[in-house]
Amino acid sequence: MTGIVIKSTGSWYNVRLPDGEIIKSRIAGKIKLDGLKLTNPIAVGDEVTLEMEDSDEIRGIIKSISLRKNYIVRQSPRKKHQLHFLASNVDQVLLIVTMRDPNLKVGFIDRFLIMTEPYSIPAIIVFNKSDINTVADDLYYEELKKIYTKIGHLVIKASSVTKEGLKEIQTLLKDKTTLIxxxxxxxxSTLVNAIEPTLHLRTEEISDFSGKGQHTTTFAEMFDLSFGGHIIDTPGIKTIAFTHLEVMDIAHNFKEFLP
Ligand SMILES: Nc1nc2c(ncn2[C@@H]2O[C@H](COP(=O)(O)OP(=O)(O)OP(=O)(O)O)[C@@H](O)[C@H]2O)c(=O)[nH]1
Ligand SMILES: [Mg+2]
Structure with a gap:
């Protein structure tokens, strides 16, 4: 039978069958991707074939992975020469950034877009926590919005507190598989909870949040949206590095370099 990987912890995988049943599974033997060295050979979003085994806890054995429509991969934060799969078979990505708490790093946006551009995965940039923006933040936002709109990205201002932008985001997510x-x-995670009230994902509640250190979400996981579509919540990315890329990979994937 075939199913979709909806959660991956590295040691086991939750696979959702077409009827909705979720089977805790493991990998049999070695699975490689195009000769790449990966820390995790299977990602959330992968379509896999399963065999069932007689066991109380882990019941499925993943035998093969279907050809991926696309995937988002990055250099492993721990092992420099290995790659880490974020997700596969997504329709679009919501890249969430904030002006403050944590402070905006424009370089982070540009680096992130190098991961989605090779497959032309639409990346929507959400400037979140607009409720705590200063006047200067709002002006800077307008400036950045122009820059990223010009190269084809949708840019949205949002807040889970004031609900600004949430309706627009909901409309964009309908019937699509979206990586957050x-x-x-x-x-x-707060945004996912606000968009899909049936979900109650764990979020960081401490007020003096530093933006570094602790991650509240620790594994990527896909959820159903009650209004149609799927959403993949992921753990925070600390840094994005690219020792696996060639100079031309960068040249080809910065849209503004092309002309
Ligand atoms: N002011 C304000 N605070 C927010 C907003 N959304 C989330 N927060 C707060 O920001 C903190 C972090 O929220 P999370 O949803 O846990 O962040 P996350 O991006 O999922 O973090 P990781 O799981 O660690 O990657 C929490 O204290 C939230 O209450 C918002 O729109 N406005
Ligand atoms: Mg989270």
Whole structure:
């Protein structure tokens, strides 16, 4: 039978069958991807074939992975020469950033877009926590919005507190598989909870949140949206590095370099 990987912890995987049943599974033997060295050979979003075994806890054995439509991969934060799969088979990405708490790093946006551009995965940039923006933040936002709109990205201002932008985001998510990504503490899980009230994902409640250190979400996981579609919440990304890329990979994937 085939199913979709909806959660991956590295040692086991939750696979959702077409009828909705979730089977805790493991990998049989070695699975490689195009000769790449990966810390995790299977990602959330992968379609896999399963065999069932007689066991109380882990019941499925993943035998093969279907050809991926796309995938988002990055250099492993721990092992420099290995890659880490974020997700596969997504329709779009919501990149969540904030002006403050944690402070905006424009370089982070540009680096992130190098991961989605090779597959032309639409990346929507959400400037979250607009409720705590200063006047200067709002002006800077307008400036950045122009820059990223010009190269084809949708840019949205949002807040889970005031609900600004949430309706627009909901409309964009309907009937699509969307990856939610961004640094730790930008409000990814809070936003998912606000968009899909049937979900109660764990979020960071401490008020003096530093934006570094602790991650509240520790594993990527896909959830059903009651209004249609799927959403993948991911752990915060600390840094993005690219020792696996060639110079031309960068040249080709910065849209503004092309002309
Ligand atoms: N002011 C304000 N605070 C927010 C907003 N959204 C989330 N927060 C707060 O920001 C903190 C981090 O929120 P999370 O949703 O846990 O952040 P996350 O991006 O999922 O973090 P990781 O799981 O560690 O990657 C919490 O204290 C939230 O209450 C918002 O729109 N406005
Ligand atoms: Mg989270």
């Amino acid at each position: 990504a961004g640094q730790s503490g930008v409000g990814k």
